[in-house]
Amino acid sequence: MDRNEIISCRKEANNHLVNELLPFWVTRIKDEKNGGFITHFDEKGNDTGEDEKSLIAQTRSIFTLSSAHRAGYGEGRLAELAAHGMDYLIDKMWDKEHGGFYWMTDRSGKVKNDQKIIYGHSFAIYSLSEYTLATGDERGRHYAEAVFDLLQKYCVDTMYGGYWEMFHRDWQLCGPGSQGGDRKTLDVHMHLMEAFTTLYELTGLEVHRRKLLEIIELLLTRIIHPEYKTGIPQFFRNWSVAPQIKFDIIWGWDRFSEDGQKGHATDNTCYGHNAEFAWLLLHALDILKVDPGDYTEILRIIFDHTADNGIDQEYGGVFVEGPHSGGVYDREKEFWQQAEVLIGMLDGCLMFGSEKYWKAYVNVHRFVFDKVINKGVGEWYPLLSRQGVPIWTHMSHSWKINYHTVRAMVQSIQRLDKLTET
Amino acid sequence: MDRNEIISCRKEANNHLVNELLPFWVTRIKDEKNGGFITHFDEKGNDTGEDEKSLIAQTRSIFTLSSAHRAGYGEGRLAELAAHGMDYLIDKMWDKEHGGFYWMTDRSGKVKNDQKIIYGHSFAIYSLSEYTLATGDERGRHYAEAVFDLLQKYCVDTMYGGYWEMFHRDWQLCGPGSQGGDRKTLDVHMHLMEAFTTLYELTGLEVHRRKLLEIIELLLTRIIHPEYKTGIPQFFRNWSVAPQIKFDIIWGWDRFSEDGQKGHATDNTCYGHNAEFAWLLLHALDILKVDPGDYTEILRIIFDHTADNGIDQEYGGVFVEGPHSGGVYDREKEFWQQAEVLIGMLDGCLMFGSEKYWKAYVNVHRFVFDKVINKGVGEWYPLLSRQGVPIWTHMSHSWKINYHTVRAMVQSIQRLDKLTET
Numbered sequence: 001m002d003r004n005e006i007i008s009c010r011k012e013a014n015n016h017l018v019n020e021l022l023p024f025w026v027t028r029i030k031d032e033k034n035g036g037f038i039t040h041f042d043e044k045g046n047d048t049g050e051d052e053k054s055l056i057a058q059t060r061s062i063f064t065l066s067s068a069h070r071a072g073y074g075e076g077r078l079a080e081l082a083a084h085g086m087d088y089l090i091d092k093m094w095d096k097e098h099g100g101f102y103w104m105t106d107r108s109g110k111v112k113n114d115q116k117i118i119y120g121h122s123f124a125i126y127s128l129s130e131y132t133l134a135t136g137d138e139r140g141r142h143y144a145e146a147v148f149d150l151l152q153k154y155c156v157d158t159m160y161g162g163y164w165e166m167f168h169r170d171w172q173l174c175g176p177g178s179q180g181g182d183r184k185t186l187d188v189h190m191h192l193m194e195a196f197t198t199l200y201e202l203t204g205l206e207v208h209r210r211k212l213l214e215i216i217e218l219l220l221t222r223i224i225h226p227e228y229k230t231g232i233p234q235f236f237r238n239w240s241v242a243p244q245i246k247f248d249i250i251w252g253w254d255r256f257s258e259d260g261q262k263g264h265a266t267d268n269t270c271y272g273h274n275a276e277f278a279w280l281l282l283h284a285l286d287i288l289k290v291d292p293g294d295y296t297e298i299l300r301i302i303f304d305h306t307a308d309n310g311i312d313q314e315y316g317g318v319f320v321e322g323p324h325s326g327g328v329y330d331r332e333k334e335f336w337q338q339a340e341v342l343i344g345m346l347d348g349c350l351m352f353g354s355e356k357y358w359k360a361y362v363n364v365h366r367f368v369f370d371k372v373i374n375k376g377v378g379e380w381y382p383l384l385s386r387q388g389v390p391i392w393t394h395m396s397h398s399w400k401i402n403y404h405t406v407r408a409m410v411q412s413i414q415r416l417d418k419l420t421e422t
Numbered sequence: 423m424d425r426n427e428i429i430s431c432r433k434e435a436n437n438h439l440v441n442e443l444l445p446f447w448v449t450r451i452k453d454e455k456n457g458g459f460i461t462h463f464d465e466k467g468n469d470t471g472e473d474e475k476s477l478i479a480q481t482r483s484i485f486t487l488s489s490a491h492r493a494g495y496g497e498g499r500l501a502e503l504a505a506h507g508m509d510y511l512i513d514k515m516w517d518k519e520h521g522g523f524y525w526m527t528d529r530s531g532k533v534k535n536d537q538k539i540i541y542g543h544s545f546a547i548y549s550l551s552e553y554t555l556a557t558g559d560e561r562g563r564h565y566a567e568a569v570f571d572l573l574q575k576y577c578v579d580t581m582y583g584g585y586w587e588m589f590h591r592d593w594q595l596c597g598p599g600s601q602g603g604d605r606k607t608l609d610v611h612m613h614l615m616e617a618f619t620t621l622y623e624l625t626g627l628e629v630h631r632r633k634l635l636e637i638i639e640l641l642l643t644r645i646i647h648p649e650y651k652t653g654i655p656q657f658f659r660n661w662s663v664a665p666q667i668k669f670d671i672i673w674g675w676d677r678f679s680e681d682g683q684k685g686h687a688t689d690n691t692c693y694g695h696n697a698e699f700a701w702l703l704l705h706a707l708d709i710l711k712v713d714p715g716d717y718t719e720i721l722r723i724i725f726d727h728t729a730d731n732g733i734d735q736e737y738g739g740v741f742v743e744g745p746h747s748g749g750v751y752d753r754e755k756e757f758w759q760q761a762e763v764l765i766g767m768l769d770g771c772l773m774f775g776s777e778k779y780w781k782a783y784v785n786v787h788r789f790v791f792d793k794v795i796n797k798g799v800g801e802w803y804p805l806l807s808r809q810g811v812p813i814w815t816h817m818s819h820s821w822k823i824n825y826h827t828v829r830a831m832v833q834s835i836q837r838l839d840k841l842t843e844t
Binding site for chain 1: 571574575576578579580581582583584585592593594595628629632633636637639640643
């Protein structure tokens with residue numbers, strides 16, 4: 001690892017965060033008329049006018065602003081904006097009758113989809129905890145704990161462990177198949193680990209610690225591949241692998257065939273999730289004050305799988321997905337996978353001092369700065385061809401928003417600083 | 423099954439319930455001075471003065487009084503007494519700071535043991551639900567639901583399923599070994615099934631139904647023996663069989679050697695629990711409106727194991743325990759096992775029309791009426807020799823109380839009535 005190269009990457013990242021990313025959001029996110037955040041922007045950064053506010057986009061924006069404030073950016077402006085988002089989230093999205101947050105409102109705050117979706121609630125816990133850690137405003141803790149309690153009451157499968165993920169407004173479990181009521185996913189359980197980590201960081205409560213330790217064990221023994229340690233996307237109730245299907249409620253970018261099936265539906269893993277899982281696990285262990293030594297082997301296997309299979313040595317960047325045993329199915333480039341692999345590879349460098357992970361980091365860093373960032377606008381293109389030509393060009397909508405991009409820069413800068421200290 | 427014999431047993435049971443058991447309790451249970459119930463009586467039915475009120479004894483008494491009232495006994499007096507018990511339970515045993523009920527107070531209501539023990543909380547849910555079903559007083563539902571919510575928040579093992587059982591006052595999980603914080607038991611899970619059944623009967627809520635279905639599946643796939651369908655008493659976290667140990671907090675009659683070990687610690691099943699599990703399962707299916715047809719084979723195996731191994735053909739009555747594969751270790755006679763086998767064998771008769779179960783019922787019925795009942799006093803001896811000579815002679819203390827005896831008569835009469843109708 002060349003010290004000058006580290007410093008140069010750090011400079012680039014800091015410049016992007018301070019002069020491009022954060023200004024992109026600070027100048028456009030506030031909905032002055034209706035409260036909350038505007039979250040739909042086109043390639044030029046103009047509001048597309050789409051009449052929706054999603055639970056994910058509102059909570060992730062609160063996380064982004066709060067975490068950047070806690071990391072020392074924004075001179076107070078980010079905390080003010082986060083508080084503005086909190087007002088909307090509590091006033092318009094909290095279900096005063098049944099508890100929990102609605103999945104979707106229109107811009108004015110009228111409920112468009114009243115389902116209780118655990119993916120969104122994981123971000124509620126994560127973001128509201130971060131908000132209180134950043135600002136001291138106890139509203140965040142109050143609602144984060146309330147959501148945690150609702151999850152424990154309504155969502156745990158007390159037979160096979162883990163959490164059910166899709167509910168109606170009154171917390172009745174949704175039906176099977178595309179309604180999602182009979183499936184469990186890597187995605188939700190990984191984000192619950194992320195959420196419980198920050199909740200425990202905030203509260204220090206034993207019950208939050210216990211549930212965090214339990215979900216870590218669940219991820220390690222049920223959800224990642226027993227041999228390759230790669231994430232398996234979907235399961236049936238008893239943790240047998242389920243062929244990946246498209247749910248009625250979506251929150252991401254997975255592309256399916258017209259019948260809702262996925263190619264390689266039972267042998268598919270995603271590099272961005274794997275790297276994200278690894279660094280979130282390391283972060284959880286740090287907050288728990290648990291020695292990461294016992295996890296060294298697993299983490300090395302995951303980082304190696306990512307570096308060996310997920311990185312495009314020819315055009316740069318991170319591929320979408322491939323088989324557990326190695327290789328690639330989908331060679332396009334999704335923005336969020338670049339973001340998560342940046343952080344993961346830096347954790348690999350810090351933990352193992354490995355030149356391989358540093359090369360992987362630099363590869364992805366260059367791809368992001370040369371191809372993914374929409375220069376002069378400041379945010380990232382969501383999807384690019386293998387060669388780095390934008391396929392989708394909007395800067396934000398309900399699922400994209402700012403959490404991966406801003407977090408990648410905040411977290412990378414902290415890790416690059418540590419690398420220069422070593 | 424001889425119709426005259428059925429009618430004769432029914433007459434004996436009804437006479438015992440109406441003229442002996444219920445009067446025993448109605449005339450002595452009310453603590454006029456301190457509120458709540460007096461629960462310690464010697465062989466003659468005199469108050470022993472023991473200065474304790476246990477969560478189990480207070481809640482079980484509320485159940486007994488409420489259920490007998492709901493079944494049509496007592497002309498209102500039982501409901502009044504139950505309400506008197508509710509006042510004490512809520513005022514003196516509910517932890518206003520952390521939620522949940524204390525394990526033990528003295529007679530005046532001062533807390534003697536502030537731990538949160540799930541065995542006791544299962545009876546809280548069961549009794550408070552029955553109380554509201556019997557009386558319409560919504561306080562029962564309020565606290566039953568509150569306890570259910572606390573269980574879901576603090577007690578579920580979200581990794582392996584099932585419930586942790588021993589907690590400190592603030593719901594921090596107790597330590598391992600004799601503190602019980604690393605064990606799971608048949609006893610607690612069976613009583614949670616019983617509790618969730620009556621809670622669901624009261625509320626009709628989907629979440630109560632769902633958790634009841636889950637715990638039934640848990641009992642059937644984790645807790646009863648895969649081949650013999652007999653109950654396994656203790657487990658480690660991951661449902662591997664744990665050698666039976668004595669916990670610091672006890673609630674029953676299990677006898678251990680001085681080092682807290684049990685003879686045959688890993689191959690031991692108890693006939694009373696098995697019969698109780700079977701009839702409680704049938705009752706749960708009835709409340710759930712689930713066809714018991716799918717459970718026919720399991721129920722027949724359990725009833726056969728009880729009738730073939732648990733019944734003393736020479737001296738009458740139900741043995742204490744034996745190996746899963748058949749046979750007997752302990753030939754003494756515990757009161758509660760007689761009570762539960764009475765109900766279980768009658769359910770066997772109703773379900774299978776089997777003469778074998780009727781003979782087993784009559785055997786135990788005769789043993790109870792000839793040997794176990796303390797004549798002229800009205801309650802049952804807690805422990806007798808194989809031949810039916812009382813070993814322990816008190817009529818009640820914190821763990822014995824009235825729930826098994828009164829329930830056995832109320833439930834048996836209902837089943838004997840059904841048998842005469844067929």
